[in-house]
Amino acid sequence: MKTVVGKVVVLGYQGVGKTSTVIRYVENTFTKQIAPTVGASFFTRKIRVEDTVVTLQIWDTAGQERFKAMAPMFYRNANAALLIFDITSKTSFESMKGWVQELKGNVEEPMVLVVVGNKIDLAAKREVSRDEALQYSKSIGASYLECSAMTDQCTLADKICAEIVLLLFQGVGVIFDKIAIGLLSLSGQNVAHTLKVYDNEIMAPSSELEATDTANEETVNISIKSIAHGRSVGWKCC
Amino acid sequence: MSSNVELEPGVTPESGLVTTDSFDNLGQMGSSLEEIKSASAVSQSQESNESNSHYDEFDESPNCMETTAKEDADLEEYKEWANKKNHVFVLSLAGKPIYSRHGNEDKLAWLFGVMQTLVSFVQSNDDCITSIQAGDTVFIFLVKRPLIMVAVSKTQDCIYQLISQLNYVFNQITSMLTLTRLNRIYEQRQNYDLRRLLSGVERLIDHLLDFSEMEPSFFLGAVQCLSLATSIRDSISSTIVSACSKIKNLVFAILLADNKLITLVRMKKYYLHPADLHLIFNLVQASESLKNSESWTPLCLPHFDPSGFLYGHVSYLSEDCQACLLLLTVERDIFFTLSEAKQRIVEKLRRGNCLQAINESLNAKEDTCANAGFTELRHYLYKCKSTAQFYQPSLSPPYVLSKQRLIDLYKRAYQRLHCTTRPLKLLFERSSDEVILAWDTKGFELYIIFEPLIDTTSAISLVTKLLNWIKKKEERLFHLTSPTFLK
Ligand SMILES: Nc1nc2c(ncn2[C@@H]2O[C@H](COP(=O)(O)OP(=O)(O)O)[C@@H](O)[C@H]2O)c(=O)[nH]1
Ligand SMILES: [Mg+2]
Numbered sequence: 001m002k003t004v005v006g007k008v009v010v011l012g013y014q015g016v017g018k019t020s021t022v023i024r025y026v027e028n029t030f031t032k033q034i035a036p037t038v039g040a041s042f043f044t045r046k047i048r049v050e051d052t053v054v055t056l057q058i059w060d061t062a063g064q065e066r067f068k069a070m071a072p073m074f075y076r077n078a079n080a081a082l083l084i085f086d087i088t089s090k091t092s093f094e095s096m097k098g099w100v101q102e103l104k105g106n107v108e109e110p111m112v113l114v115v116v117g118n119k120i121d122l123a124a125k126r127e128v129s130r131d132e133a134l135q136y137s138k139s140i141g142a143s144y145l146e147c148s149a150m151t152d153q154c155t156l157a158d159k160i161c162a163e164i165v166l167l168l169f170q171g172v173g174v175i176f177d178k179i180a181i182g183l184l185s186l187s188g189q190n191v192a193h194t195l196k197v198y199d200n201e202i203m204a205p206s207s208e209l210e211a212t213d214t215a216n217e218e219t220v221n222i223s224i225k226s227i228a229h230g231r232s233v234g235w236k237c238c
Numbered sequence: 239m240s241s242n243v244e245l246e247p248g249v250t251p252e253s254g255l256v257t258t259d260s261f262d263n264l265g266q267m268g269s270s271l272e273e274i275k276s277a278s279a280v281s282q283s284q285e286s287n288e289s290n291s292h293y294d295e296f297d298e299s300p301n302c303m304e305t306t307a308k309e310d311a312d313l314e315e316y317k318e319w320a321n322k323k324n325h326v327f328v329l330s331l332a333g334k335p336i337y338s339r340h341g342n343e344d345k346l347a348w349l350f351g352v353m354q355t356l357v358s359f360v361q362s363n364d365d366c367i368t369s370i371q372a373g374d375t376v377f378i379f380l381v382k383r384p385l386i387m388v389a390v391s392k393t394q395d396c397i398y399q400l401i402s403q404l405n406y407v408f409n410q411i412t413s414m415l416t417l418t419r420l421n422r423i424y425e426q427r428q429n430y431d432l433r434r435l436l437s438g439v440e441r442l443i444d445h446l447l448d449f450s451e452m453e454p455s456f457f458l459g460a461v462q463c464l465s466l467a468t469s470i471r472d473s474i475s476s477t478i479v480s481a482c483s484k485i486k487n488l489v490f491a492i493l494l495a496d497n498k499l500i501t502l503v504r505m506k507k508y509y510l511h512p513a514d515l516h517l518i519f520n521l522v523q524a525s526e527s528l529k530n531s532e533s534w535t536p537l538c539l540p541h542f543d544p545s546g547f548l549y550g551h552v553s554y555l556s557e558d559c560q561a562c563l564l565l566l567t568v569e570r571d572i573f574f575t576l577s578e579a580k581q582r583i584v585e586k587l588r589r590g591n592c593l594q595a596i597n598e599s600l601n602a603k604e605d606t607c608a609n610a611g612f613t614e615l616r617h618y619l620y621k622c623k624s625t626a627q628f629y630q631p632s633l634s635p636p637y638v639l640s641k642q643r644l645i646d647l648y649k650r651a652y653q654r655l656h657c658t659t660r661p662l663k664l665l666f667e668r669s670s671d672e673v674i675l676a677w678d679t680k681g682f683e684l685y686i687i688f689e690p691l692i693d694t695t696s697a698i699s700l701v702t703k704l705l706n707w708i709k710k711k712e713e714r715l716f717h718l719t720s721p722t723f724l725k
Contacts (some may be wrong), residue, residue: 014437023530035527036438038552039535042573060531066415066435070536073571 002052005196006112006183007059009075011103012084013095014063017118020149021084022060024172030150037062040074047180054180056080063095075103079186079195080112080179085133087117087146088125093133100140109194112182113142116175121148143182147172246681247708247716248622248629254502254720255461255512255626325390326447328407329354330424336385336432337407337443343433353388357381369397380404384424385411393646396653399457403450406513409540410446413517414439417544445524446517452645453497457652458621458683459512460628461519464498465604468713470595474587475501475721481582483724485575487568489548491723492518495561496600499627503721511541512626522562528552529560532580534573537566551576555584559593560600606634610707614700616672617644618686620708622716629708629715637687644687651676651685666694673697 010018019037024030026043043058059074061067075081081103085096096115103111115137117128130146137144152172187197319341327346328337333354335343343350357379360367370377378389378400387404412420415435423430450456466474478491478501490510493500497519502510517539522528536547551565551573563583565576587593607615610631617637621628637644655662655678665676673688675697686704688697708715 019527027530031526035525036441037527037533038521038525039533039550041527041531041533042577043531062438064435064437067536070570 003055003198004052004183004187005055005057005198006079006179006186007057007077007194008080008082008179009078010058010060010082010084011071011075011096011099012063013086013089013092014065016063016084016086016089016092016096017149018063018082018084019060021082021116021118021147021172021175022058024149024152025176026058028152030152032150036064039067039070045176047177049177049180049184052184054183056176056180056183071102072106075107077194078107078111079109079183080114082114082116082175082179083142084116084118085128086119087128087133088119088122090127093128097136100142104140110186110189112179112186113137113140114175114178114182115140115142115144117144117146118149120146121151143178145175145178147175246622246679247620247705247712248627248718249624249681250716250718250720252720253509253625253627254504254717255510255515323392324447324451325388326403326407326443327353327388327390328411328443329386329388330428330430330432331357331381331384331386332428334429334431336411336436337440339444339447353379353386357386376400378404380408382408384421396649396657398653398656399649402456403447406446406450406456406516407443409513410443410517410520411436411439412540412544413514413538414442416538416546417540418546442520442524446520449520449523450516452641454619454628454630454645454648455512455519456516457649458619458628460621460626461512461515462498462628462630463715463717464495464500464596465599465714466500466595468718470592471501471717472719473590474592474596475503475719477583477586477590477592478503479721479723481579481586482565485567485572485579485723488565488576488723489542489568490564490566492564492566493555493561494519494522494564495596497523499717500561500596501717501721503723506722508542510539514539514541518564522552522564528562529554532573532577536570539566551580553580555587555593555596559597561596604630604632606632608634612700612704612707614689614692614696615704616687616689618684618704619648620704621683623681623683625716625718627716647672647674647687648685655683666697675701677701 010022012018014036019034019041020030022041022043023034026045037060039062041060043056043060045056045058047054047056059078061071061074081099083096083099085092100113103113115133117130117133133146134144149172183195187195322340324339326337326339327335327350329335329350331354333350335347335350337343338346356370357367361381366381367379369379375390375392376397378391378397380387380389380401382405385408387407389400389404391400411432415423423432423435455461474493478493482488482491482503489505489508491501491503492510492515493502499515502515504510518537521537527533532551532553535550535552537550538544538547542548546568547570548566548568549570549572551563551567553563555561555563563580565579567576584593607613607617616634617631619628619630633641633644651665651667651674654665655676661678662676663678665674667674668690670690672690673692675684675686675688677684684701684705686697686701688700692700712718
């Protein structure tokens with residue numbers, strides 16, 4: 001089976017929920033009192049997209065300023081960037097834009113960009129509107145999604161709001177599915193030289209496929225059709 | 239008193255830990271005390287008056303005002319804050335708040351101002367303030383450029399231990415930034431707010447302070463090892479050595495569990511200082527997040543080299559074996575090389591039943607004194623000086639529920655043995671609650687708590703018996719080899 005191995009870097013201001021989002025994805029758990037990330041944490045996860053296995057090598061970076069000098073190490077060879085901000089913090093949105101600038105200035109290879117507004121369970125305290133986030137994401141060629149790493153569910157208000165919102169918000173899993181699909185299409189275009197593509201799993205060096213003892217290694221099956229839309233809708237919300 | 243044991247337990251020709259007493263805090267303790275003695279004769283009395291008046295002012299002023307509900311609440315909060323036993327503050331030379339153990343630094347700006355003024359006032363006379371005694375409260379100042387650390391304590395904790403604690407705090411900050419960077423920051427901007435760079439580190443400092451107050455390892459300047467059969471420990475070490483045989487520039491591999499060292503493999507010629515190891519233990523204990531994944535983090539070990547970072551691959555061995563492995567290198571981008579090495583290590587340890595052996599030891603806990611056949615002993619600490627390792631049995635009543643009291647007994651005994659003015663070789667002290675014996679020899683230190691009714695002769699014969707017991711078990715209790723990497 002065709003295999004794509006892509007590096008994903010998770011960037012964003014400290015405390016926006018980068019680690020929580022990744023943990024929600026790989027373990028489906030949430031810890032309120034999660035300790036700040038030390039340096040950067042590495043996770044791997046496989047997603048099956050139709051007849052291809054996409055292995056995501058996820059680098060969850062620490063947002064603290066003192067680790068800033070380390071960031072290039074993680075985004076330099078990345079094929080996808082997950083840019084997270086906290087919808088209740090304008091500062092975190094601005095900081096996220098800073099990361100985008102840094103990526104644009106330092107990474108030449110094409111990258112799958114996904115912007116995520118986290119903590120929508122705190123919608124009452126929202127400081128960054130969907131419109132603004134969407135406009136911005138469009139302008140940099142990124143997808144935009146919202147989630148709550150805490151509840152991993154839509155708020156009731158959102159459900160009532162509109163179907164469109166449901167497309168925008170589909171849970172943490174969708175974020176990573178989107179990345180996997182993005183990587184797959186990137187591999188098809190043959191433009192990203194650091195993205196590794198193997199015709200079958202056996203050819204891939206073991207280090208790139210084997211799970212680490214502590215990382216989660218289930219394969220998830222998804223189909224492109226089931227989630228590929230959601231970007232082309234006109235974005236307007238209550 | 240002399241023991242019949244030929245070689246003290248735990249001795250080994252070479253140890254991976256630095257074993258001289260050259261703790262920077264120890265060195266400083268000596269000179270600080272000299273300074274206290276010579277400098278404080280004049281400045282101390284002045285300063286204590288001064289600080290008293292400050293405190294009187296703040297104690298009384300709220301009473302003179304008409305208080306509203308909010309002020310009442312503030313006053314309550316203030317009182318609660320003021321009553322904390324041990325305060326620790328960190329500030330820049332310019333007086334900018336960096337850390338306060340209790341309370342919010344911003345609300346305490348006035349206090350940081352006072353502390354900075356005291357330091358610079360004494361400095362302007364080419365002198366250095368070291369401590370102030372005000373009633374039952376002692377104020378310790380440690381000026382380590384570019385930071386000022388202050389401890390305020392109402393406990394009977396000895397000055398050495400407070401200074402040592404402040405040194406640890408300084409080293410904790412250094413280990414996150416490196417001393418070089420810290421200095422550069424303040425050279426460029428005296429008024430820099432360091433908290434920007436230290437977000438998340440407050441938690442580590444909080445944990446370090448609690449940790450250092452509760453763990454004998456800190457005042458002993460030693461580490462405890464996980465009890466393991468020699469064959470197992472050796473096989474763990476050699477597994478690490480062989481899995482890393484092709485990796486250049488790996489400096490240390492450290493395997494630890496439950497705050498105990500399992501093994502330490504080092505690069506030839508380099509040693510790890512126990513105080514650096516304590517920072518590593520603290521980091522691992524305070525960072526739950528390390529459990530979920532493999533991490534890659536820069537880490538400066540101030541005793542090893544305060545000017546630069548090592549890079550650490552940090553991971554737990556596996557879900558079914560909660561021992562934490564740190565592979566520390568000078569290369570900043572060999573995460574994947576180390577990740578593969580870790581994989582090999584785990585597989586081999588699993589096949590060799592070492593993971594199981596580690597788990598068994600973790601589950602079994604150490605013997606209590608009674609289990610080991612020493613019914614008149616309640617607890618003890620044995621430190622082998624030449625290896626910087628110590629051993630203690632599991633807690634048993636009456637200290638299970640009052641560990642703090644036990645630790646305080648030990649700290650006091652330690653202080654009596656090591657006080658620079660009148661150090662003791664042997665201490666035997668009887669109270670209605672217990673008998674404590676502390677003995678400092680060339681090779682080891684021993685602190686024993688006996689039942690209160692024990693007579694002196696049996697106490698002494700028990701010491702010999704205990705030393706023999708430890709000697710017999712030394713291969714399990716201590717890490718007696720000092721494995722090195724091949725490259
Ligand atoms: N209410 C809410 N809190 C969250 C959410 N995600 C994370 N948090 C909290 O935000 C804090 C920081 O989370 P963390 O994942 O460590 O952020 P990171 O620094 O970006 O990795 C923690 O206290 C989390 O519990 C969320 O979706 N909703
Ligand atoms: Mg994090």
